[in-house]
Amino acid sequence: MFDTLIDKLENSTYITLETTPGHSPQFSPTVDKIDALGLDKLVDGFSTTDNPLAKLKYNALFAAKMLQDRFNKPVIATMSMRDRNKIALQSDLLGANEVDVRAILALTGDPATISDQPHAKGVFEADSSLLLDIISAFNSGMNYAGKPLTYKPKELYPFAVMNSYAKNPKTLQKKMQKKIKHGAIGIITQPVYDLENAKQLLELKEIANNECCGERKSAELILGVFPITKLRTAQFLAAHVPGINVPDNWIEALRIANANGGADEEYKVGFELSKKLFDELKEYHPKIHLMTANQFQIAKDILV
Template sequence: MFEQLINKLQDPKQTYITLETTPKHDADFIPVIDTIEKLGIAEKVDGFSTTDNPLAKLKFNAIIAAMLLQQRFDKPVLATMSMRDRNKIALQSDLLGANGIDVRAILALTGDPAKISDQPAAKGVFESDSTMLLDIIKCFNAGIDYAGREFGIKPRPVYPFAVSNAFAKNPKTLLKKFTKKLEHGALGIITQPVFDTQNALELLEHFEEAKKMSGNRKGTLILGIFPITRLRTAQFLASHVPGIHVPKNWIDTLYDAHAKGEKEEEKRGLALSRELFEAIKSIHPKIHMMTANRFSLAKELLTP
């Protein structure tokens, strides 16, 4: 199933869509899977991802969640692994375990700082940034661990993914980050949400340059989409989240709709999100959808 996902990712003529899922602060991930099944979303996407304790908040394990999703829908899942919570021993141990249960698409993430955690006095590990995990995956794919020791039973192929900001005041910053992650072997780089086609086109331009600089011709950019249906969400993202640019016309449209009531606000926000989704799909049909588990929004966008 992973080979088919990568083939779709790397074929410029094919549509590739994955959907982010966020495990909850619960001892069971099945209710989230049941919701996805009830809405019939699995038939509309090529795969899923599972987040790994985002914002340093305690959640159900991302690797086990990925396994459960794969078992239910027979579709590949990108399991996020954060450098914040693991040293190189734990990273490799988790990768071996994931390999044994056929979770083999890994989204390498540095991770949010531990100081914002909901766990008292939690400390981050951060032996390195996410490129160390990409290098570890390279070693695993060569049949050795990070120390160069051969495995008795070699891991099955692991498929590395990474993340990037969608916006920077200095475009060279994005180019540098793209290049670095491609140099370390990322097959796909998922951006934070984009909200206009000009932003998407600029990212694609920088990415093509990064591919030439890195020598990684197989790397593919995956554009993040986050449907917004509330003014407060748009304003929060615009004001507080680095690496994301929410255009003024989105803020203005939602502001006008907000004055007319919640239903109008949601209607206009959904219309903007659908228009963007279709435009991005026509420009570059490699999309990662993020809805903060509001899967009904994903269904709205994915249903013609």
């Protein structure tokens, strides 16, 4: 299962779809929606998020297990540094390993100060590099303290994330190099909204891989795509989400659509822009992670 995913990442077309577990003790309704739309037949794998924005959600590792069991497709389970120290991180990885949840997206995590849980405190023993280092240790048969594990874990596949835009591109390159140095095999970007941005990121990735080649490490870049179908979404991303660049022409097109045709025209224009971008990116660099905030009909419309 995972060998096929990694082979696609390195040598072929690679499409994964993000799922966000809900504020609920049941993830099965989400799995059922994916099944009903046949999305499992349109992607190479899935991901599960881990309490994004520090809001309480269903566990990402359990959700990954459910998706894998239903569709026999690999799932990248997110693990946030915000909520676990190195003991909990390793314990979760040990349990997940036996049930074959072995692709892990290492994330530092949003601050606990924005949580919906009163007085929640972040752990943050380190940034996501610590989790990548733990995975490297596990793949060598040891825990992070260097003590051999009773049984060597099945191989783990570490992924990381990074911004898609910065005023100084050199900062993006340095962040890529750091993640590659700590063992990430795939780096998923924040949403990309134009082809030139994607080309720049791929150039930076090549430089980062070359800088790390002395350590015989490299990573593939996976372009994040988040369809925009509402003007207010475009405005919010542009104004309030660091590391993303929404082009002015997208915002203007959505503004005109909203003024002339209301919500329906706004959706139509936004979807057309998003679909065109997805198709362009897939043709240029067919390594894409699709994010739709569980709006799975939009995901299907983009993918077909």
